[in-house]
Amino acid sequence: MLELYVQPLCPYCRKVKRVLDELGLEYTTHRVSFFKFRRDEVRELSGQSQVPVLVDTDHGVEGMNESDDIVAYLRETYES
Numbered sequence: 001m002l003e004l005y006v007q008p009l010c011p012y013c014r015k016v017k018r019v020l021d022e023l024g025l026e027y028t029t030h031r032v033s034f035f036k037f038r039r040d041e042v043r044e045l046s047g048q049s050q051v052p053v054l055v056d057t058d059h060g061v062e063g064m065n066e067s068d069d070i071v072a073y074l075r076e077t078y079e080s
């Protein structure tokens with residue numbers, strides 16, 4: 001199952017969502033606070049407070065950050 005932690009106004013999140021949609025992947029989004037001091041869940045998952053953060057339990061990914069890394073991971077893992 002794919003989960004993406006996002007903030008609605010975040011362009012880096014939109015970039016990752018575009019790739020998820022392009023690859024036809026289903027995913028759940030978790031909308032995090034605009035304020036980074038209220039992003040405990042994101043910090044626990046990824047060790048930092050920026051979004052996007054991807055969780056892909058099927059592949060042992062428990063909190064990947066950096067949108068470019070996420071895009072590369074998605075293409076490598078799911079692009080046929």
Ligand SMILES: N[C@@H](CCC(=O)N[C@@H](CS)C(=O)NCC(=O)O)C(=O)O
Pocket residue numbers: 007009010011012013036049050051052065066067068
């Ligand atoms: N280099 C990061 C940048 C991500 C980023 O700047 N995210 C913003 C939202 S658009 C954020 O979470 N800012 C809060 C912060 O810097 O703590 C990436 O490409 O994923």
